[in-house]
Amino acid sequence: MTSDVACAAHRRTSPRLAPLPLAAALTFSAFAITSLSAQAAEVSTQTPPVAAAPVTPSGAPEAALPVTFVTGNPLGRAAADLAAPLTELDGRALALRRAATLGETLDGLPGVSATSYGPNVSRPIIRGLDGDRIRVLQNGTASLDASSLSYDHAVAQDPLSIERVEIVRGPAALLYGGNAVGGVVNTIDNRIPREALNGISGATDVNxxxxNRERAGAAQLEFGNGQFAFHVDGFARKSADLRIPGFARSAQQRARDDEDTKQPSGTLPNSDGQTSGAAAGASWTWADGYAGLSYSGYDSDYGTVAEENTRIRLRQQRLALASEVRNLSGPFTAFKFDFGYTDYEHKEIESGVTGTTFKNHGYEGRIEARHAKIGPLEGALGVQFSQNTFSALGEEAFVPKSDTTNVALFALEEWAVNQAVKLSFGARIEHSSVKPSSGGNERFENLPSRNFTPGSVSAGAVFALAPAWSVAVNTSYTERAPTFYELYANGPHLATGVYEIGDAQAKMEKAFSTDLALRYENGPNKGSVGVFYSRFSNFIALNNTGQTVEGEDKPLPVYQYAGVPAELYGFEAQGRARVWQGYGDVDVELRGDYTISRNRDTGEALPRIAPLRLTAAVIYGLGHWGARLELVHASNQGRVPSNDLTTNGYTTLGAALTYQFKAGGAQWLAYLKGENLTNQEVRLASSVLRDIAPQGGRAVRVGLRTTF
Incomplete structure (x- = not known):
């Protein structure tokens, strides 16, 4: 499997490291190193290093190594052996899907949509759930940015720096906590090399x-002597204002606007941006494990399309440590340790003056121990711990400074009953504490501290019906503690243009969820179709109250967090079939998903749910050449809350042409992409700004990727 990566040089500064978490991390890492036993590894969960990929027909799958999923299953399993619905994206498929944001990159995969706050900000939504119900991880630990707090806050990761993405849909991700009830998106890079490197290898990517006339470039270099391995990477991208097919504001919104409201068209004002970053890492590797650390920096400056004169300046620095030892003797056969410390800052700047500064710094650590077989059971135990301090400084701060600590214990057990039946069981118990501080702001005085002890359990099974067919089922009960912003928000949020109010007495969110899938895989032909259902008590939603309060320049709509009984259900389907083999290969690919949601008290739909989406693609490969033609249809979304506007359906056409070749001792992939060739007005129902910020119009993109 070819590793794709990134990046151009970037300025780095030293993070402010708290001594306690750093000492704890080093202690755990040292313990992992000294615990190793000299035996061969039974299960490998490492990310492969950058290497030159063999030139294969572009329409056929790339030379595939067995994929071991590390997300949602500490034991490491191929997708077909897991009850959880999983999607993995890497290699050429990731290269051709890469966009400026993580949400846009993953949008359209089964069950995955995106928040889309203009072209520079987009976070994944899974099965209609977003915010703190989706865990966005970086190599297995939280990136600790502020993207779940607000739709205008970017995920502090650039797709150019990512080698692989693993997506666990639904409640099977509960080992990562109640705030993963919707699923987990884990981005994986090789910044801490997980296996020995000999010699020098690297990769570049430019497009x-x-x-938005984006210019992006990335480069990576890795080298080692078989024992010590090193990694450096960097990336940069810059874009202009987004070109759009017509008016920025929808017809429904324009009908509501005052006569003096500006009505831009052709381009989306204040939608330009630039991002850059770099990382360096090193590790010591041996036959049965590794230990290493990495440091990375990320900077972004972009306009927020909700306010014409407001820009966001974002900076994140991250220190990560990781270690794994395998094939130990005794009660535990393997240990895995991941730790990340993050220092994050986000400024909202209006007309050159900083209005609010958001800061988030803290750490998260995770230790997994795989135990020796107990009768028929294989399993793993683990502990996860985290602490972070979030503050919003400035007159327009809408949340108080808050300290959040969390510690959790989890376990996963698997039982292979026979060749046809595999069972799995998971459980997690955690304790969460949230302590607010007014910081002299009278809106946040006398707020109570809150403590929660959520617990979650799950059970799953895979039944092999025939060599190519299987059925997978999952059932779980999950509890999620409300976040500091769901509890304590109270004020105008400059970048989103709304007044947000929390509920300091909010109770835990509880959900019963299940999903069922039928799977098929036979050579190049594979597919799955599944259904899911989640029933929530006290679903904490941010609702438009229909009221307004006076702002500095205009009235602000009031949005309030409130718990409601809710349910979400729907289906996901995907498949790929080889329909022609002869003068080249022709594959047909189909995907579809649909989520229905409702407030069980009122019958009203929940906000920002993607409509029925269908995708059909034809893929052709001949020698070094490959081509793809893709049609995407989204229905109109008429099921919306009473204070929201509906969205129209759309049908877009995309195309891609690729050419793989070898030159100068390197492998090259050149590609040409056509995007929204039908020049449709696309307004995502899942976007809070759908009525003032459509997606981009017709465009062409060219790129070149090299590995050596």
């Missing part, structure tokens, strides 16, 4: 185009 230009798109509706």
């Amino acid at each position: 230009y185009g798109g509706a």
